[in-house]
Amino acid sequence: MVHTDRLYGAAAEPCELLIRGAHVLDPRAGLDEPRDILIRGGRIAELGVAGTLSAPDGGELLDATGKHAFPGFVDPHVHLRSPGQEYKEDIESGTAAAAAGGFCAVIAMPNTDPIVDDAAVLRSVVDAACRHAHVPVGFLAAITRRSEGQELTEMAELRDAGALGFTDDGRPVVSAGMLRKALQYQRLAGGVLALHEEDPGLSGGGVMHEGPVSARLGLAGIPSLSESTMVARDAALARYEQARVHFQHLSAQESVAALEQAKQAGARVSAEVCPHHLTLTDDLVRTLDSRFKMNPPLRAESDRRALVAALRSGLIDCVATDHAPHARHEKEVPFEQAPMGTTGLETAFAALFTELVMPGELELEVVVERMSGGAALYALPTPRIAPEEPANLCLVDLGARFEVGAKGYVSRSENCCFHGRTLHGRVVLTVAAGAVAFRTPMLAQAGALA
Amino acid sequence: MTTAMPRHLISIDDLDRSRIERILDRAESFAEVQGREIKKVPALRGRTVVNLFYESSTRTSSSFELAAKRLSADVVNVRSIGSAVDKGESLKDTVQTLSAYDPAAIVIRSPEVGAAQLVAGWTEAAVINAGDGKHEHPTQALLDVFTLRRKLGSLEQANIWIVGDVMHSRVARSDILAFKRMGASVTVCGPPTLIPRGIEALGCEATATLARLHEADVVYVLRMQQERMRESFVPSLREYSERYQISAAQLRPGQLLMHPGPVNRGVELSADAIDSPVALIGAQVKAGVAVRMAVLYELLVGAPLLAAVA
Numbered sequence: 001m002v003h004t005d006r007l008y009g010a011a012a013e014p015c016e017l018l019i020r021g022a023h024v025l026d027p028r029a030g031l032d033e034p035r036d037i038l039i040r041g042g043r044i045a046e047l048g049v050a051g052t053l054s055a056p057d058g059g060e061l062l063d064a065t066g067k068h069a070f071p072g073f074v075d076p077h078v079h080l081r082s083p084g085q086e087y088k089e090d091i092e093s094g095t096a097a098a099a100a101g102g103f104c105a106v107i108a109m110p111n112t113d114p115i116v117d118d119a120a121v122l123r124s125v126v127d128a129a130c131r132h133a134h135v136p137v138g139f140l141a142a143i144t145r146r147s148e149g150q151e152l153t154e155m156a157e158l159r160d161a162g163a164l165g166f167t168d169d170g171r172p173v174v175s176a177g178m179l180r181k182a183l184q185y186q187r188l189a190g191g192v193l194a195l196h197e198e199d200p201g202l203s204g205g206g207v208m209h210e211g212p213v214s215a216r217l218g219l220a221g222i223p224s225l226s227e228s229t230m231v232a233r234d235a236a237l238a239r240y241e242q243a244r245v246h247f248q249h250l251s252a253q254e255s256v257a258a259l260e261q262a263k264q265a266g267a268r269v270s271a272e273v274c275p276h277h278l279t280l281t282d283d284l285v286r287t288l289d290s291r292f293k294m295n296p297p298l299r300a301e302s303d304r305r306a307l308v309a310a311l312r313s314g315l316i317d318c319v320a321t322d323h324a325p326h327a328r329h330e331k332e333v334p335f336e337q338a339p340m341g342t343t344g345l346e347t348a349f350a351a352l353f354t355e356l357v358m359p360g361e362l363e364l365e366v367v368v369e370r371m372s373g374g375a376a377l378y379a380l381p382t383p384r385i386a387p388e389e390p391a392n393l394c395l396v397d398l399g400a401r402f403e404v405g406a407k408g409y410v411s412r413s414e415n416c417c418f419h420g421r422t423l424h425g426r427v428v429l430t431v432a433a434g435a436v437a438f439r440t441p442m443l444a445q446a447g448a449l450a
Numbered sequence: 451m452t453t454a455m456p457r458h459l460i461s462i463d464d465l466d467r468s469r470i471e472r473i474l475d476r477a478e479s480f481a482e483v484q485g486r487e488i489k490k491v492p493a494l495r496g497r498t499v500v501n502l503f504y505e506s507s508t509r510t511s512s513s514f515e516l517a518a519k520r521l522s523a524d525v526v527n528v529r530s531i532g533s534a535v536d537k538g539e540s541l542k543d544t545v546q547t548l549s550a551y552d553p554a555a556i557v558i559r560s561p562e563v564g565a566a567q568l569v570a571g572w573t574e575a576a577v578i579n580a581g582d583g584k585h586e587h588p589t590q591a592l593l594d595v596f597t598l599r600r601k602l603g604s605l606e607q608a609n610i611w612i613v614g615d616v617m618h619s620r621v622a623r624s625d626i627l628a629f630k631r632m633g634a635s636v637t638v639c640g641p642p643t644l645i646p647r648g649i650e651a652l653g654c655e656a657t658a659t660l661a662r663l664h665e666a667d668v669v670y671v672l673r674m675q676q677e678r679m680r681e682s683f684v685p686s687l688r689e690y691s692e693r694y695q696i697s698a699a700q701l702r703p704g705q706l707l708m709h710p711g712p713v714n715r716g717v718e719l720s721a722d723a724i725d726s727p728v729a730l731i732g733a734q735v736k737a738g739v740a741v742r743m744a745v746l747y748e749l750l751v752g753a754p755l756l757a758a759v760a
Contacts (some may be wrong), residue, residue: 212651218584218623219563221647288564332542334562336583 005380006164007105007136008129009095012435014042015391016059019429021050022069022395026385027365037069039391042434046387062429064395071383072104072392072432076194076272076374077169077248077320078345080106080137082128083121084113089325089412091125092132094345097323097411099134099438101345102394102427104383105375106323107138110147111170117142117153119161126162135432138164138378140194143182149174152182155189164378165192169248170295172198172230176237183243192378194246195234197255198296202226207336209282209297217285219335222297228254235262235269246377247271249322251296253306260315270377272320273307275348276417279355280304284417290331290338291417294324298417308356312366318373321348325413342417347404349396350423358424391431400426455748458570458577461586462627470631474596477737477744483520484740493751494523497554500575501527502544504560509711509735510580510590514557517742523554541565542572549573554750558582576749584620590710591624593741595632597733598668601706606633609665612654613694614672614718615644615683621710622672626652637666640694643683660693663700670708671696674718691717698722706730 019037024047026032034050039059046053055061080094089097091108098106108125110116116125122141129137141158145151147168155166166182166189173179173195186193203226208214210221231247235258238245247259250271262269276294281301284292292298310316324341331338344351349371356362375382383392405419430438455472456464465473483489499518503511511527518525528548541560548556549572556573558566559580566579581587598605610629616622616638626636636654638645645656663669674690684690697720701707707719707729715721723729 210647212648215646215648216623216652217563218586218618218620218646223647288567332568334541334560334568334583335564336562 006162007138007380008126008162009133009136009433010129010131012437014434015039015431015436016041016056017436018053018055018059018061019064019069019395020053020061022064022067024069024385025365025368026071027369028071028382029384029386031385032365035069037385037393039431039434042391044385044387044389044391047385066397066399067428068396068398069385070102070368070394070396071372071385072394072430073102073349073371074375074380074383075103075106075321075323075345075348076318076378078106078108078323079111079325079341080108081325082112083124087412088327090132091128091137092134093410093412094323094325095132095134095137096438097343097345097409099430099432100410100427101347102349102396102430103135103345104392104394104430104432104437105136105138105380106345107140107164107374107378109167109169110140110142115142115147116140117145117147119154119157122158122161122163134437135430138380140165140167140169142166143168143173143193144178147171149178152185155182155185155191159189159191163191165194165246167194167196167248169194169196172196172200174200176233179234180237180241183237183241183245186243192244192246194248196248197227197230197234199226199230202229206297207293208285209299211282211300213282213285217288219285224252224254224299224303227252227296228258231255231258232261235259235267238262238269239265239267242268244268249274249277249296249320250307250316251277251299251303253303256306256310256315259310263315270317271315272318272374273311273316274320274322275344275351276342278304278307278311279351280417288335290333290335291342291415291419293335293338293340294322294342294417295340308362311370312362317370317377319348319352319370320374321345323411325411326415327413331415341415343409343411343413343415346410347416347418347423349427350402350425351418353398353425354423391434393431394427395429397426397428398424400424402426455752457749458566459588459745459749460566460570460577460579462588462591462624462631464588465631467631470592470595470628473592473741473744473748474599476748477596477740480743480747481737481740490520490522492522493747494518494521494554497523497750498551499523499525499746500548500551500553500556501525502548502556502558503527503529503580504558504565505581507559507580509738510559513738514580514742516739517746520739521743521746523746526551526553541568545569545572549575555746578745578749581620584618584623586624587620588624589742589745590621591628592745593734593737594625594670594708595628596737596741597708597730598706600733601730602667604633605629608634608667609637610634610668610670611637611639611663611666612670612672613639613660613696615674615678616640616649616672617644617646617683618675618678619672623652625670626654630654639663641684641690644678660700664702666705668706668708669696669701671718673710673712674714687717694718695720696723698726701726701728708734711735
């Protein structure tokens with residue numbers, strides 16, 4: 001069992017490994033050149049000039065020439081569906097998908113069945129993670145009981161039981177008064193309050209972004225204001241209470257503007273953005289393919305551009321997948337009936353690399369840095385490729401192409417909005433908390449040759 | 451023109467102008483058959499048409515049934531209105547079950563946007579959308595164009611107003627696309643709460659009042675549903691009728707009046723407008739059978755026009 005800083009994973013053999021000749025890109029460390037990475041006992045023992053280090057005794061040598069090594073990605077927003085909806089995903093399959101995507105840690109949302117709103121449920125998922133998680137998992141607990149927005153959860157006890165923070169994700173905290181109490185109580189309990197921002201009065205029964213495409217299709221729209229007015233409201237509350245809040249999955253340019261105002265005013269706020277909102281628009285909903293149905297919805301090209309600009313500038317702090325698995329029979333229904341959500345763990349980096357880095361819209365080092373930006377927001381250590389650090393890294397073949405879903409998914413669900421696309425940038429190895437969590441067969445072969 | 455017909459008719463977007471004209475020309479020849487004593491042609495003999503209706507319907511379902519029968523097809527009517535099976539998962543099961551009978555076409559009406567398109571992915575049959583939620587109702591638009599073309603000769607340059615609850619109307623969406631494709635200009639008019647934001651992207655103009663109604667060559671009035679009041683889209687039927695009801699007195703000579711039916715007398719239309727000589731409502735209903743025969747024929751047989759009723 002791995003138990004550090006409220007992260008929980010199954011015990012695994014600390015690796016003894018030499019990664020030879022990988023192009024190491026760790027923007028925070030200012031590293032951008034080929035290196036040998038020597039890992040001993042699960043820690044980075046030494047970084048050497050490429051080709052100079054030898055494999056540890058009894059350890060393995062991986063020839064990583066031509067591949068990139070990045071600090072392991074950290075996803076602050078995933079749905080692992082356990083307990084209660086294991087037919088969609090569970091802690092084992094979800095963290096396997098995370099490892100396959102280069103993630104060395106993920107943060108799980110509490111909107112399971114039952115909802116993680118008391119210490120007993122939290123202890124049960126922590127226990128499951130300690131037995132089954134391929135990469136360490138942090139857990140958010142609900143802000144309000146059953147996430148119904150009426151009564152606070154026992155936040156202090158939940159923190160003692162290991163909660164990283166709190167969220168009613170999937171639903172907004174509709175009442176400003178309720179959220180204010182939670183923000184006040186945060187002073188006692190600690191932990192970040194992560195907010196799904198949506199005004200249900202404005203989003204109504206909406207199933208996609210409100211605009212020309214929703215008008216064309218006859219689908220009820222969710223206006224951008226549904227999100228941005230709540231971002232503005234809750235930023236004001238956070239300032240007033242000097243509380244710490246995190247805005248989840250921002251999707252609209254108006255929200256970016258509200259976030260900028262809040263940060264300039266000194267509010268302690270941060271924000272995340274999803275790969276699908278950075279790369280896709282509501283135009284895809286014309287296909288009426290329910291893979292493109294998620295909440296918040298895919299929005300317009302101007303929103304997408306504003307999100308990319310905000311991620312580049314650092315106004316938006318990090319990338320989050322909002323990995324939301326659903327079973328095929330649930331998604332294979334008319335658009336309005338389908339549940340909201342797309343999977344994302346296995347495609348996050350490749351989607352951003354292919355759709356943003358390759359066309360020159362965003363720099364590789366920005367993507368790499370923001371892919372682990374979520375850690376610090378939750379007071380978790382940020383993965384670094386540096387001596388003495390625990391080994392949390394991934395090895396990526398930027399030249400390798402793959403068709404999303406062609407060979408199936410590691411996740412138990414297949415509702416991926418990038419399904420069928422050809423993406424570049426394949427993760428070939430993930431080391432999480434010092435242990436190999438994922439490797440492709442190709443690399444295993446290379447290792448065997450060593 | 452030798453443009454092939456699409457395999458399915460899901461949306462007016464599946465048809466360019468020449469294909470629409472080909473269907474309408476075919477419908478003219480079938481309209482002629484309707485005047486005969488024996489109103490039947492053997493075009494679809496031995497083939498099966500399934501009418502799958504998940505929503506109540508009188509004129510659409512009966513005209514599709516008649517159209518298929520007059521083409522000599524075997525017809526199966528499946529209705530599942532308001533029952534528990536009217537959900538997606540069993541939609542797939544139902545379609546796969548019905549497909550085992552090897553139908554040539556499945557005609558589907560559903561309260562769900564995109565249902566016809568989904569069905570097209572689950573069956574070998576040609577799929578005809580008889581209305582999917584608020585999305586589209588392409589055969590209604592075709593019969594509207596057919597009716598207008600008969601009256602005006604051509605829709606080119608015609609100024610058509612669509613009045614009422616555009617937001618919840620699949621007829622409005624298919625009509626805007628079809629009228630535009632045939633060269634007409636379209637204005638939608640209704641309470642701002644019932645005009646969807648972004649509708650102009652379909653190529654129409656939007657306005658909130660009837661002030662310029664006199665500019666219209668055709669006034670196409672939509673059905674106003676009672677539940678819109680409960681949902682606060684309009685404060686009362688009385689206020690709606692005061693502002694948007696079309697009466698005979700409002701129509702200038704030469705204007706044509708249309709409505710997809712069923713009409714709420716005294717709500718969106720006054721009784722004298724319904725019964726006025728410029729109203730084409732009866733002609734629309736009548737056109738339904740010939741146009742749906744033409745759609746079935748073009749999708750399933752698609753032979754050169756001359757062979758139509760040989």
